[in-house]
Amino acid sequence: MTIRLGDMSWTELRDAIATRPVVLLPIGVVEQHGPHLPLNGDSLVADWVANRVAEQTSSLVAPVLNYGNSPFFRGYPGTINLRLDTLRAVTYDILTELARHGLRRIVVVNNNGGNVGAVSAAAYEARRDCGIIVGHVYPWALGYTLMRDQYDDVERAYGHGAEPEHSAMLAMFPELVKSDKAESGPLHGFDGWTPRSYSEAAVPGQSISGTVFWDYSEISESGARGDVHAASAELGNTWVERVVGFAVDFVKEYDRNTRDAAWASPPEPASRLWECRS
16 A cells, blocks of 8 residues: 555545554745755655655655745745745644544654744644644754764855755755756855854854844855755765664654554544544
8 A cells, every 4th residue: 555645545544544653744845945956855855755764664644745934035036935824824734634534643754944933833733732742853954963974074065055955866856956057155245244144144253143134145146055066976875874764763763652642542433533622
C-alpha cells in the first residue's frame, strides 16, 4: 500500500488508521533562493525528506502544504507570502482534521524558518483542543547544524541559496538546479545601516548585531548570500545521509513514546470521528 495519504481512497485510509500510524506533514514555502534554485525548493525538500523518512519508519505522508510565511523575500518576483495568522490557521485546521479522523500522531516536516512561529502556535492549539502532541523536524536547520565539519570556513560558505542548500538540491533535484547562474554578493548598506544578514545590522562599538526589519531585496540584489560556488552533489549526499538519518531516528523515538499514549488511540468505530473543541 502507498505511504502517501493523498493517493489513498478513503476506505484504504480507514483501514490504515486502525494500525495507528505516524503521519508526516510536510510544509514549505514559495520564495526566492537566488538565480539558480527553484522558488518551491523548500516545499520540494520537505516532501522529499518526509517520503524518505516514511519509507524507513512505516509512516504515512500527508499532502505537502506548499505555501508559507516569507515576508522578508516579498521584493523578489515569485515569492508568495502567507500571513502568520493565515498559516497558523491553515496548519491548525490540517492538524485537527487529521486528529479527528484518528490520525493523532503527527510530525510536521517544516522546511522554512518563517513558518516556525505559526506552526508552533498551531501545534500548541491542537494540543489544547485535541489533546495531541505534535513533533517537528526542520530539514534546512538540521543541515546547518550537522554539516559544519564539511567546510573549511562555515561563515563564508553558509547562506540563503548557498551552502548547504545548494549542495542538497544538487543531490535531490539536480534537474532543477542552474549552478551556472549562481551568484551572490555583499549586502549593501541601507539608510546608513550596515547589514549582516536578513534582519541584522552592525552596531558600532558592539560585537553583536541589532535587528532591523527591512525587505531582503533592499540589501541584496541576487537574493543569495554565502559561497554559491562551493556546492557539489557529494556534499549533498552527505546532507541527505545526515539529515534524513536524524529525522528517521526522531520519528522512531516519537513513535516509541506515543504509540501507547491514551490520547493517540483512534476513535471507536461506533463514533467514527473524534471532535476537537474550538
